[in-house]
Amino acid sequence: MKKLQYERPVIQRLNVGLMNKFGTKTEYNPCTHIDGNAVKDLITKHGSPLFVMSEKTIRQTFKDAKRAFKTRYPKVQFAWSYKTNYINAVCHVFHQEGSWAEVVSGFEYNKALKNNVPGDKIIFNGPDKTEAELRLAIQNNSLIHIDHLDELYLLIELATELNIRPRVAIRVNMDTGIYPMWDRFGFNYENGQAWDAINKIMLNDKMELLGLHAHIGTFMLAPSAYGIAAKKLSDLALNIKKKYKKNIQYIDMGGGFASKNTLKGSYLQGADTSPDFDQYAEAISSSILNAGFVEDELPLLILETGRALIDEAGYLLGTVLSNKRLSDGRRATIMDFGVNILFTAFWYEHKISPAQDFSQYTEDAVLYGPLCMNIDVIRENVTLPPLKRNDQVVVHMVGAYNMTQWMQFIALRPAVVMIDMEEKVHVIRSCETIESIEHNEILPPYLKNFKL
Numbered sequence: 001m002k003k004l005q006y007e008r009p010v011i012q013r014l015n016v017g018l019m020n021k022f023g024t025k026t027e028y029n030p031c032t033h034i035d036g037n038a039v040k041d042l043i044t045k046h047g048s049p050l051f052v053m054s055e056k057t058i059r060q061t062f063k064d065a066k067r068a069f070k071t072r073y074p075k076v077q078f079a080w081s082y083k084t085n086y087i088n089a090v091c092h093v094f095h096q097e098g099s100w101a102e103v104v105s106g107f108e109y110n111k112a113l114k115n116n117v118p119g120d121k122i123i124f125n126g127p128d129k130t131e132a133e134l135r136l137a138i139q140n141n142s143l144i145h146i147d148h149l150d151e152l153y154l155l156i157e158l159a160t161e162l163n164i165r166p167r168v169a170i171r172v173n174m175d176t177g178i179y180p181m182w183d184r185f186g187f188n189y190e191n192g193q194a195w196d197a198i199n200k201i202m203l204n205d206k207m208e209l210l211g212l213h214a215h216i217g218t219f220m221l222a223p224s225a226y227g228i229a230a231k232k233l234s235d236l237a238l239n240i241k242k243k244y245k246k247n248i249q250y251i252d253m254g255g256g257f258a259s260k261n262t263l264k265g266s267y268l269q270g271a272d273t274s275p276d277f278d279q280y281a282e283a284i285s286s287s288i289l290n291a292g293f294v295e296d297e298l299p300l301l302i303l304e305t306g307r308a309l310i311d312e313a314g315y316l317l318g319t320v321l322s323n324k325r326l327s328d329g330r331r332a333t334i335m336d337f338g339v340n341i342l343f344t345a346f347w348y349e350h351k352i353s354p355a356q357d358f359s360q361y362t363e364d365a366v367l368y369g370p371l372c373m374n375i376d377v378i379r380e381n382v383t384l385p386p387l388k389r390n391d392q393v394v395v396h397m398v399g400a401y402n403m404t405q406w407m408q409f410i411a412l413r414p415a416v417v418m419i420d421m422e423e424k425v426h427v428i429r430s431c432e433t434i435e436s437i438e439h440n441e442i443l444p445p446y447l448k449n450f451k452l
């Protein structure tokens with residue numbers, strides 16, 4: 001018989017408060033393997049902490065999203081939101097699945113070009129496009145989504161100078177019944193700014209208005225908001241048709257679909273509350289199909305969904321550094337990864353699983369990262385089995401935004417590996433080194449020497 005492992009006794013603190021009517025979920029099954037690879041082996045080979053991407057999950061999730069939209073609407077195109085995760089291997093999986101690129105800066109634009117995305121399949125969004133970047137985008141025939149009037153006038157100037165008609169869309173913001181309203185990007189629908197911008201483009205005739213774009217928010221839990229947005233964009237398109245006899249070729253609904261993560265303070269688990277792709281697809285396609293387009297003039301539907309396509313495919317593996325008792329009696333566990341690489345810990349109650357077997361006992365704990373900063377909290381309150389030094393954990397659903405918003409603060413950023421369809425492991429970003437960090441530093445010679 002296998003010798004049972006010793007586990008120290010725990011004292012359970014009884015918290016007075018409302019019972020959750022759904023009872024506590026026993027989600028604490030150990031997570032020992034990811035796509036056939038032992039967590040222990042991954043950490044031994046690639047270090048701790050370690051980000052792991054599952055190619056299988058990316059492709060499955062993408063196929064599910066594509067099915068949801070293609071079964072409801074005849075013309076659908078996805079464009080991968082680079083800022084959500086722009087590690088090249090990840091972008092390439094999406095491009096292999098047929099996604100165009102959606103970028104919001106010159107840096108991301110050049111990344112997409114370097115990834116061999118054809119210029120006319122790059123959507124250039126955002127308020128920050130320099131004159132040089134706009135020139136490049138015009139010459140590459142990219143889809144430029146205009147954010148404000150200054151950009152619109154600059155484009156007219158550049159179009160005249162280059163003698164090319166840029167392919168453009170305008171970004172429209174609107175009231176979709178959700179609060180807070182995102183009105184800082186693009187032109188407002190209700191106050192007439194959007195229609196004004198459309199007239200300025202159509203009457204000037206230096207640019208080709210191909211599309212209408214909206215990105216109404218992020219982690220949107222109400223599919224109905226997309227229905228309203230799609231209706232408003234469709235109405236604009238139909239008004240353009242009426243006034244100028246011109247068909248708008250695409251409606252771009254942006255991204256913002258919720259992933260299955262649990263938002264902080266949420267009563268229910270994200271897996272139980274986040275709408276699925278079918279619900280978003282239903283709201284959007286019904287709106288456009290019923291708006292009044294004649295059959296062969298239905299616009300192409302573009303989607304720039306980011307987090308909902310990639311969150312579940314990402315894991316963060318880490319190791320326990322130590323345990324301590326806080327002065328108020330709470331147990332604290334200190335991990336070797338912090339908010340520097342897990343930015344989304346500020347918004348989500350990330351699900352965390354021990355990576356090794358344990359008994360049935362659990363205890364409430366605070367999970368801290370290793371930074372010398374009070375804000376470095378991974379989970380303010382989590383129920384986990386007692387973890388010991390060197391025990392390993394798996395943080396789930398970290399594929400969106402962490403590998404782009406991470407910062408090199410106090411510690412170096414860890415490696416990222418991808419597990420392919422055959423369950424083989426590939427390093428897709430090696431861990432940083434002191435050399436890679438100092439690569440851009442220049443020490444003036446006069447500061448070189450000192451005597452202590």
Ligand SMILES: *Cc1c(COP(=O)(O)O)cnc(C)c1O
Nearest residue numbers: 081215218255256304305306307
């Ligand atoms: C960030 C962004 C997206 C992707 O948003 P998600 O919330 O990750 O789906 C899409 N379009 C634009 C314009 C964006 O800025």
